[in-house]
Amino acid sequence: MGSKIVKANTANGHLALQDAELVRKQLWTQVLAYNLIRTLMPQAAARHEIEPRTISFKGALQTLEAFQPVNARQGHRNAAFRIALDQHLLDAVARHRVADRPDRFEPRRRKRRPKPYDRLMKPRQMAKRHILNDFRENEVPFVGSTHARNP
Numbered sequence: 389m390g391s392k393i394v395k396a397n398t399a400n401g402h403l404a405l406q407d408a409e410l411v412r413k414q415l416w417t418q419v420l421a422y423n424l425i426r427t428l429m430p431q432a433a434a435r436h437e438i439e440p441r442t443i444s445f446k447g448a449l450q451t452l453e454a455f456q457p458v459n460a461r462q463g464h465r466n467a468a469f470r471i472a473l474d475q476h477l478l479d480a481v482a483r484h485r486v487a488d489r490p491d492r493f494e495p496r497r498r499k500r501r502p503k504p505y506d507r508l509m510k511p512r513q514m515a516k517r518h519i520l521n522d523f524r525e526n527e528v529p530f531v532g533s534t535h536a537r538n539p
Contacts, residue, residue: 425449432481447484451477 425448432448433440455477462473508515 425452428452428478428481432478435475435478436482438482438485442485443482444484444486448481451480451484455480 425445429443429445429448430440433443455473458473462469
């Protein structure tokens with residue numbers, strides 16, 4: 389599975405989950421979904437006698453999402469209906485083709501830059517209060533000011 393798919397499904401590769409077990413489950417779920425879609429694409433290509441790499445992955449994903457309510461409601465019907473529905477799904481997946489664009493390329497750049505600050509992990513007002521308290525405790529008076537102490 390490519391890192392592009394992980395990035396697309398996890399907001400640029402950053403997981404919002406903090407529990408390691410949930411992150412592991414999310415990644416395995418994505419690997420399973422990716423492999424199922426990649427298995428469906430050659431089936432659709434074979435049915436229409438086209439190259440599997442000419443079928444759009446994103447188009448296949450969107451088609452599966454569009455068919456999901458029909459599958460959920462009509463899944464209990466007889467086998468003939470299910471076979472016909474699966475054939476319609478394969479036909480719809482095969483319609484999403486990738487155009488031949490030989491001159492297309494994308495520059496590789498990191499979108500998220502490392503920042504010199506920590507992430508804000510508590511409410512902003514609480515963080516401001518904490519900064520003000522630290523500042524007051526560590527305040528160094530200026531020489532010549534009215535607050536300066538004479539030794």
